[in-house]
Amino acid sequence: MAGRRPKPTHLKVVTGNPGKRKLNDKEPSPAREIPSPPEHLTDWGKVAWGKLTVLLDGMGILTIADTLALERLCDIYADILQLRLTIADEGRNLHRADRGRVFD
Template identity: 40%
Template sequence: MAGRPPTPTHLRLVRGNPSKRPINTHEPTPEKGVPHVPKHFGKMGRYWHERIAAELNQVGVLTRLDAKALELLIEAYVEYRTHCETLETEGYTYRTDQGLIKAHPAAGMKADAWKRIHAMLSAFGMSPSSRSKVNMAGEDKADPLADLLKARDE
C-alpha cells in the first residue's frame, strides 16, 4: 500500500477531521486494559512491561489488543539496555589480531534496537512529536478573562 497509513478513527475524532473524509463508524473498539506480561520475559522485561503499560493505561491509549506491539517495544528496549551495558564494559571499539581498530558489533545492534524503539514509541504516542498531534479531551482550563467578563455582566 503506497502513501501514509490511515489515521485511526479515535485520533481523527480527537484531532478533528479537516479533510471531511467519512469516519468509519464500524471500526472495532478493543477492550481497554493492560495486557498480561509475556511468560518469556526476564526480570528486566517484566519490570519495563509493568512500568510502561501502567503509564500507557493511565493516559488511556492501551488496549488488550496492543499486547504484541507492547511486547515488541519492551523486547527492543531490553535489547538496547543490554547492548548499552556491553558497550560500557567492553568499549565501542576493539583491536583485531591484525591490529586494526573496528567498531564493536554491539554498537550496530544498539543502533538497530534504537530505531525499533523509536518507531514503537511513536506508535504509542510516547515521543514529543507524536504526542503533540493528539489533543486530549478533558476539563476546560479556567480562563481568567472569561471569568472577569462574566462577573462584570452579572
C-alpha cells in the same frame, strides 16, 4: 486516488459531527486491559512492560490490540540496556583474532 481516510467515530463525536453523516456503530473497539508480560521477556523487559503498561493505561490508550507492539518495544528496550552495559564494560572497539583491533 482513494480520497481521504475516514475520520474515526470518536473524533466525529468530539467535533460535533460537522458533516452530519451517520456515525459508524460497527467500528472496532478493542478491550482495554493491562495484559500480563510474556514469559520470554528478560527481567529488564518485564520492568519496561510494567512501567509502560501503567503509563499507557493511565492515559487511557492501552488496549489488548497493542500487546504485540508493546512486547516488541520492551524486548528491544531490554536489548538496548544490555548493550549499553556491555559497551560500558568492554568499550566501543571490537577485537577480532583475524584482523586485530577494529575501530567503530
